Amino acid sequence: MTMPGSSPAASPGAAAAAYTVRDPKAPPVLPGTVHDVDLPIIEKDMTVATGAVVHVWTFGGEVPGPVIRVHLGDTVRIHLTNQTQMSHSIDFHASQTAMDHQMVEIPVGGTFTYTFQADYxxxxxxxxxxxxxxxxxxxxxxxxxxxxxKGGLSKVDDEFAFVQSEWYLGKPGQTVDYAKANSTAPAPDYVVFNGIANQYKDNPIPVKTGGRVRVFVLDAGPNEDSSFHVVGTIFDTVVKEGIVLAKGNAGGWGSQAVDLSPAQGAIIEFSPAENGMYPFVTHAFNFVTHGAIGVFKASAGS
Ligand SMILES: [Cu+2]
Known part of the structure; x- marks a missing residue:
């Protein structure tokens, strides 16, 4: 195969470590109504595709950073510690706050607590x-x-969280190439779900045939849109940026792909109709050949 991510990419010198598969399951909602979350800012080497290592900057030591799941109205206190060699900051789109109040620079070795109420x-x-x-x-x-x-989400058989993003490779083992990322016609080396090219194609995700699957999808960009599609399914429920398509709606409407621009998110639900493979992609297919593909494997027993 010649597909990027499926074969070792150009990486002169030492062989890249194998990638570590990111658990695709969505975490449970945090208990209680006030949450203290430690989010250390850490830099490290990460294998982002077979044969490709990037020196990444992270929230919580992973890319994407951890999924934080709360109830409407909860108070969230994020405790940041900058363990890297440069200053960083954080911006929660779930919050309403002045930029110069909480999106402040956290110097090397510094700490900061970002507090918000989950109003929406x-x-x-x-x-x-x-x-x-x-x-x-x-x-x-x-x-x-x-x-x-309000009232919480219904119980389903399986829940997953996928963040789509791009990698613009620099030299092996170094940070990404800013000029490539900053192009007005960007050409990412990889477009990925949960940080790593092809990881869920290489390691299909089991789901239950006829069961209910819920996927939380976010397009982190930084530049490219997502058209999230699951081959062989129809979404009966979509909540995209506050706009709801509800299962059982009077007109019988459904959805085939959910368009997300950078910084947009959605909740999607569907049921695999029969046993077998259900690839998920961004339907911008040039990115599928650059890593933006995974597979749900449905069986009665899973
Ligand atoms: Cu930063």
Missing amino acids: AGVWMYHCGTAPALLHIANGMFGMVIVEP
């Missing part, structure tokens, strides 16, 4: 806002906040 339900982005924010996002500093709606 949805799938929200968080990211570093330190200039140039494009570089800090492109180098791994982003993640998802899920705010459950």
Whole structure:
């Protein structure tokens, strides 16, 4: 195969470590109504595709940063500790606050607590806002906040969280290439779900045939749109940026793909009709051949 991510990419010198598969399951909602979340800012080497290592900047030591899931109205206190060699900051789209109040620079070795109330339900982005924010996002500093709606979400068989993003490779083992990311016609080396090219194609995700699957999707960009589609399914429920398509609606409407621009999120639900493989992609297919593909494998027993 010649598809990027499926074979070792150009990486002179030492062989890249195998990538570590990111657990695709969405975490449960945090208990209680006031949450203290430690989010250390950490830099590290990360294998982002087979044969490709990037020196990433992270929230919580992973790209994307951890999914934070809360109830509507909860208070969230994020305790940041900057363990890297440069200053960073954070911007929670689930919050309402002045930029110069909480999106402040956290110096090397510094700490800061960002506090917000989850006033609106949805799938929200968080990211570093330190200039140039494009570089800090492109180098791994982003993640998802899920705010459950009033009354909470219904119980389903399986829940997953996918963040789509791009990698603009620099030299092997170094940070991303800012000039490539900053192009007005950007050409990412990889477009990925949960940080790593093709990881869920290489490691299909089991789901239950006829069961109910809920996917939280966020497009972190920094530049490219997503057209999230699951081959062989129809979405009967979509909540995109507060706009609801509800299962059982009077007109019988459904959805085939959910368009997300950078920093937009959605909740999507469907049921696999029969046993077998259901690839998920961004339907911008040039990115499918650059890593933006995974597979749900449906069986009765899973
Ligand atoms: Cu940063």
